[in-house]
Amino acid sequence: MISWIITIVVVCIITSVIFCKPYLGIAFVVFSIPFEGVIGLDSISFYPLEVILAILCLICLYKLMVGKGDCFRNTKLMYCCIPFVLCFMLSVVKSIEFSLTLKEIVRWLELFLIYFLTINLINQENKVKIILYSMVSAVALVSTYGFITYYNNVGYASWGHRASSFFGNPNPLAGYVNLMIPVIFGMLMASASLRVRIMLGALAVLSLIVWFLSFSISGWLSLILTMVLVFFLTKANKRVLSFFAILFVIFAITFLSSDNINNFMERERLQSVRSSIKYRVMCYPIGFNMVKDDLILGTGIGNYSLLITKFNKYDDSIIQNHLHSLYFQVLVETGAMGLIAFVFWLVCIVKSLVGSLKVLEKTRNYSLFVGLIGGIIVYLFNNLAEVLTVHGIHLQWGIILGIAVVLTQLREEEECPEMV
Numbered sequence: 396m397i398s399w400i401i402t403i404v405v406v407c408i409i410t411s412v413i414f415c416k417p418y419l420g421i422a423f424v425v426f427s428i429p430f431e432g433v434i435g436l437d438s439i440s441f442y443p444l445e446v447i448l449a450i451l452c453l454i455c456l457y458k459l460m461v462g463k464g465d466c467f468r469n470t471k472l473m474y475c476c477i478p479f480v481l482c483f484m485l486s487v488v489k490s491i492e493f494s495l496t497l498k499e500i501v502r503w504l505e506l507f508l509i510y511f512l513t514i515n516l517i518n519q520e521n522k523v524k525i526i527l528y529s530m531v532s533a534v535a536l537v538s539t540y541g542f543i544t545y546y547n548n549v550g551y552a553s554w555g556h557r558a559s560s561f562f563g564n565p566n567p568l569a570g571y572v573n574l575m576i577p578v579i580f581g582m583l584m585a586s587a588s589l590r591v592r593i594m595l596g597a598l599a600v601l602s603l604i605v606w607f608l609s610f611s612i613s614g615w616l617s618l619i620l621t622m623v624l625v626f627f628l629t630k631a632n633k634r635v636l637s638f639f640a641i642l643f644v645i646f647a648i649t650f651l652s653s654d655n656i657n658n659f660m661e662r663e664r665l666q667s668v669r670s671s672i673k674y675r676v677m678c679y680p681i682g683f684n685m686v687k688d689d690l691i692l693g694t695g696i697g698n699y700s701l702l703i704t705k706f707n708k709y710d711d712s713i714i715q716n717h718l719h720s721l722y723f724q725v726l727v728e729t730g731a732m733g734l735i736a737f738v739f740w741l742v743c744i745v746k747s748l749v750g751s752l753k754v755l756e757k758t759r760n761y762s763l764f765v766g767l768i769g770g771i772i773v774y775l776f777n778n779l780a781e782v783l784t785v786h787g788i789h790l791q792w793g794i795i796l797g798i799a800v801v802l803t804q805l806r807e808e809e810e811c812p813e814m815v
Contacts, residue, residue: 410450417458418516420451421794422529424509429537429561429571431787444787448505451512469514471800475743476507478736482729489695496697499728502784506793513797520805523798527582530791534575535598537561541568541605558608567786569614572606573773574791576618577625581766585759617776625769628752675780678718681706686727693730721778741775744796751803760802767799 413420427443459467483503490496517523541560557565576599583595606614684706685694694702699718718724726734748768755761774783774792783789 406446406450409447410454413451414454417451417454418522419525420447420454421509421513421516421526423447424451424790425526425529425533425794428787428791429533444790448508452508455512467511467515469518469804470511471514471804472744472747473507473511476740479729479733479740480504480507482733482736483696486693486696486698486729486733489689489692489698491695491698491701495700496695499697502789506784506789509790510793510797513794514800514804517798517801518805523801523805526794526798527578530575530794531579531582531595531598534572534579534602537568537571538598538601538605541608542601545605545608557610558605560605562786564786565609566611566614566781567783567788569606569609569611569618570774570777570781570783570786571788571791572602572609573614573618573621573777574770574788574795576602576606577621577769577773578766578795580622580625581763581769584762584766587759613777613780617773617779620776621769621773624772625765628765628768675719678720679723682718682723682727686730689730691730691732693726693728693733696728699724699728719780719782721782721784724782744771748799751799754803754806758806760806764799764802767795767802770795771799 409423413423424444424447427447431442431444455467480503483500487493487496487500513526517526537560541558544560545556545558558568559565560568562568562571579595579599579602583592583599586592586595606618681703685699685702718727722734722737725737729737748771751764752761752768755764771792774788777783783792
């Protein structure tokens with residue numbers, strides 16, 4: 396009874412805050428992403444992320460109906476996703492279990508919805524800062540808890556000696572932290588305040604330690620490739636050297652523990668790496684066997700978990716959840732048409748962001764914009780070997796993409812003010 400009262404009070408407070416300032420709904424979404432899993436209240440399951448999104452959408456619809464929400468006109472990059480939306484909507488025809496199909500469709504629609512709300516509700520620099528620092532606070536919470544649980548031997552039964560934080564799985568933790576490390580680096584480069592730089596630098600150190608302690612090879616490789624690109628785009632020289640010096644200190648401190656050294660050596664042996672790669676590669680023949688008879692339209696979104704039992708000879712519960720590659724999963728579920736439409740959307744995003752680099756090149760937000768691009772790109776790299784949509788991390792990516800678009804449009808408004 397007490398838990399119900401507390402929950403109702405919290406929901407009422409969140410609703411009132413969002414009603415007064417709708418853009419803060421994006422901040423509430425950011426804080427709810429690490430807790431995307433189910434929270435149980437007596438016999439009822441509670442999803443914080445879905446509840447906050449529902450409240451935000453209902454309030455925005457109400458303001459539109461009463462004429463107080465006339466700002467929802469920004470549709471940049473929205474039209475590019477329409478072919479993909481149509482492809483996975485068509486998959487409803489092939490639904491085996493409608494509830495599972497609906498669940499997967501809602502996941503994708505949430506991504507496009509949060510992006511649309513971000514580019515429309517976050518339309519001023521002070522709002523951009525609030526959302527950025529809400530993401531920084533959330534990743535600080537996740538990193539701190541991941542660090543504590545790693546050294547307190549919490550959650551090692553199923554994943555071994557690896558940090559997992561609130562996600563219960565080391566790979567999503569690495570994917571989540573990966574998104575924010577380039578953004579923090581961009582904020583660090585763009586900040587003019589020494590106090591803020593010290594705070595962001597300390598958070599970068601903590602996040603990198605937790606990123607390392609996740610022992611996620613796909614997470615490591617995707618971030619390293621992205622940071623090389625970020626360093627190149629920011630054209631940093633002395634700051635790059637200092638950043639690498641910080642990295643050296645981080646790993647030196649982390650390796651002082653003999654347990655970490657043994658854990659690293661055990662995981663990075665050739666045999667361990669080979670078995671990990673073999674485990675992920677064996678997903679591909681399973682996926683191809685599933686989709687070979689429906690190559691154009693796919694098996695139908697949401698049907699994967701029901702069909703996999705016919706093709707999975709390894710009796711592995713993890714393979715039953717996803718195929719360890721977002722792009723391959725899209726191919727299996729929506730077919731070649733869906734994959735082409737999805738890649739078309741991603742190409743439009745990358746093309747737009749690369750074209751915006753010149754617009755912001757000589758502004759104070761250039762480093763921040765490059766950091767946001769890094770967060771966008773590292774997610775695309777990471778999903779080559781993971782499916783991060785099942786953990787709510789795609790919503791964080793949608794918000795970062797939205798903020799990058801907002802920065803571009805704020806610059807364009809400065810150069811081309813409206814003539815009254």
